[in-house]
Amino acid sequence: MGFLDKLRSKRQGQRVVFIGLDGTPYTFLKRLIDEGRAPNAARLAEQGSLLRMESTWPWVSSVAWSTMMTGVNPGRHNIYGFIDRDPATYKQFIPTSRNMQAKTLWEVLSDAGKRVVVVNVPVTYPPRQVNGILVGGFLSPSLEKAVHPPAYLATLQSLGYIVDADPWKARESKDLAIQEVNAVLDARIRTLYHLLEREEWDYLHVHIMETDRLHHFLWQQMEEDHPTYGPAFYDFYQRIDDMLGQVAGKLDGNTTLVWMSDHGFCTVKREVYVNRWLMDKGWLRLRNVPPDRKKGLDEIDPSSVAYSLDPGRVVIRLRGREKDGCVAPGAEYEALRDEIATAALQLQDPDSGELIFQRAFKREELYHGPYLEQAADLILAPYDGYDPKGTLYKENLTFKGDELVGMHTHHDAMLYVRGRTLPQTRFSVLDVMPTILDLLEVPAPAGLDGHSLL
Amino acid sequence: MEQKGVTVWFTGMSGAGKTALAIRLEEELRKRGLRVERLDGDIVRKGLTRDLGFSKEDRDMNIERVTFVAKLLTRNGVAVLASFISPYRAARARARQEIGNFVEVFCYASLDTLVERDVKGLYKKALAGEIENFTGVSDPYEEPESPEVTIDSGTETIEESLGKILAKLEELGYVPTSEDDSAYTEDEEAEIEARLAALGYL
Structure with missing residues (x-):
């Protein structure tokens, strides 16, 4: 690490960079590694543990990520899907961070004096108070309302940050879908590098939603080796692989790289x-x-x-x-x-x-x-x-439609932790939060449902 | 809605439940998306006011400094949860006047209850004469005359007490009520629903 980096890095102790790869199946990344399409992931897999993980039931991102960020089951965090209802009135509502009844990983870390930067995780809108920066995910009505502290909005705007790909454009045509997810990924990665190099943090979490979006609109074309969209799909993953390599290259010896996906994917029959x-x-x-x-x-x-x-x-x-x-x-x-x-x-x-x-x-x-x-x-x-x-x-x-061609699966989520050998046991997204707390040497709150894998 | 700063001032004798209640209230307000800071006697006395003892002058100075901090936070839109024995009416009245948006919560428990509970083992020592200036035993506690909320930790559960405080804060407009607690306006909710539908999530 250079002298300037040392000056910048005032944080003492262990740090973690966490990349959320929404819906990237373990088996798919393994195949990319085996076929030589993901050289960075291949190298990193050799330097740590890349494991298959179980999602939640149901396997939707709101439930899976709520479980990831709290280390407790839905009976305790209260998020059961993207939509819910008040049984007494039948009014339907979209569960948000206001409905989440458990403390999040970043809140526990904040209480322990750690500085956190958390970007784009589902069910974090409206942003709850943390010691650091939190930017809500795709359930945010606008970027303006998604940012804590509000003053950080200007920085995100200057980076051209985008909350989510436009699903209507993506439904219009496969070409537009690819264009859209790549444009949003550009902004996301640009923001990730900025946060990585310019902000102070003990825990940096950037969630890539574009993987999930690509899969919903193009998984079948990838599986069927479509002459145009198949290669476009793999090109997108080359960018993901490149990002993993770049991020890994920027970290010092006290910082652990972790990535995770919350569920797998398959073609809709x-x-x-x-x-x-x-x-x-x-x-x-x-x-x-x-x-x-x-x-x-x-x-x-x-x-x-x-x-x-x-x-x-x-x-x-x-x-x-x-x-x-x-x-x-x-x-x-x-x-x-x-x-x-x-x-x-x-x-x-x-x-x-x-x-x-x-x-x-x-x-x-x-x-x-x-x-x-x-x-x-x-x-x-x-x-x-x-x-x-x-x-x-x-x-x-x-x-059977041709717009949304990919769907989630339960058993094919994944967790990667660099520099650690994790046991090859069956585990689920519940175990991620206690594992991260362990990496950061912060005691886990009493009564979590998950357990550290370290 | 824009958060309006307020100081919720928990006063009462040692062991009456001030800190426990402030911690629960902190959790609840954070869940509702509010900015919160907690100022606690036990913590402040290890830092900000570590030079002070428990004479009347020192107790007044302790409250004066804390009042200053609470005032700054409150005027910047933070919900401040201050838990201090703060036994003197005059000092609390000054805090109220300085801070402005001020909600006094009197945490009551009978001396019998406190002695029996004696979480920190202090009453035993005070009654044995081992601690000087101990509020309620060898030092006065002047009960508030018109606090916004009175809770009795001898007869109420912590959740009941919390409910009373939240109801008062809602009534005074410091905390959004459940009706205006929605994360979205109607238009925003319709747009997010449409987005979820377009992604095949509904």
Whole structure:
């Protein structure tokens, strides 16, 4: 490290640089390494541990990253999906950092006197107070409202920082999708290098969302070796690999490089409309067909016994909890829950005859804690390729579109820690926060659900 | 809504629950996205006022310095949670006057409760005459005459006490109420929902 760097680096002790690679599958990066397409990741993998990790159920980024940043399960952090509802009023809302009921990694580090810089992690909007800088993720309505402290906005603007790729452009054409994700990645990387070299931090976390966006719009083209979009996909990952190499090269001996993805990816075979299925089975009725979108869940007829929220979360209309709920707690509730679970596991793709769901978890099998009541009653876990959706009304059970062609998977998330040999055990995103605290030599708060892997 | 600075001043005898309540309130206000700083007697006396003892003059000086810090933070839009025995009415009145946005929380517990609880083992020593100037035993505690909130840690749970303080702070407009607590305006929420739908997340 040069003299100027030493002057700049006033922080004592261990530091961590954390790169979030949203939705980059472990198996995909391994393949890039094996095929010689990711020389930097290959070199770094030899200098540390690159491991496969399990995501959360459901495997959406809001749940997975909330679990990563708190080290506790959703029953304790209260984030169950990108959308949720107040069971008493059926008002739907987007869970944000205001709904998050657990302390985040960066809040624990701030309390320990560490300086943190955290950029673009899902469910960090509105920014909660930290000792350092926090920039909300793609659920922020604008950059202006996403930045703590507000004075840092000017720096981000001067860097041309962009909150997220424009999904409407990306849906318009594959060419625009590639253009869009690359432009946003440019801004993200520029910001990352700036923060790395110019800001003071003990923990620097920059979240790359563009990987997930690329996958949603182009995973199938990559898998099918499309003559134009296949190479464009690999070019994008060459840039990711280059970034990992550049970042690693800028770190001193006291700074550990960590990267993580929160779930895997695969090609969508079929979107599956769970509410259509509940209607076909007679468990869900709507007041109007098609329903008025503005009325949301109020279009559910009071005689209905169940409905679904995205992705695969089935809620039973329990009396005393749900608005006009008609299912009695106790035996009636349990019998219905078992009946729906059994039927879900038998549900087949009408075209191929393949089973759609591999598991139907009762909520208490996945979650525990004071916010368990907010959880859906059943969480349906699909086989890779079947993408459960929460749309209230669709005419058909399944659909295959050409705009959104990639979907998340559970078992193929990843964690990389440089300079450490981690055990090759089965672990999940729950274990990331205690591991980082361990790297930074900060005691973990009592009662986390995860454990340090060191 | 723009955060309005305020000092929540917890006063009461040692062991009455001032610090525990301030820590819970801090957590709650942070969850609601507010900027918070906590000033605590036990901590301040190790730094800012470490030269001071427990005579009336020193206690007044202790509160005077803390008041100055609280005033600066409050006028810059921070929620300051100050927990100090602050036994003298006059000193608290000066703090209220200096700071302006001031919410006094009287943390009460009967002396029997405090002696029985004796978390820091101080009452035992004070009653045995081993500590001089111990508030409530060998030094006076002047109870507030009209605090904004009174809590009784002998009969209330910490969550009940917290609820009373939050309700008062909401009423006075220092803390957003649950109705205006939404992270989004209606238009913003509609736009984010549309974005989520475009990404296939709804």
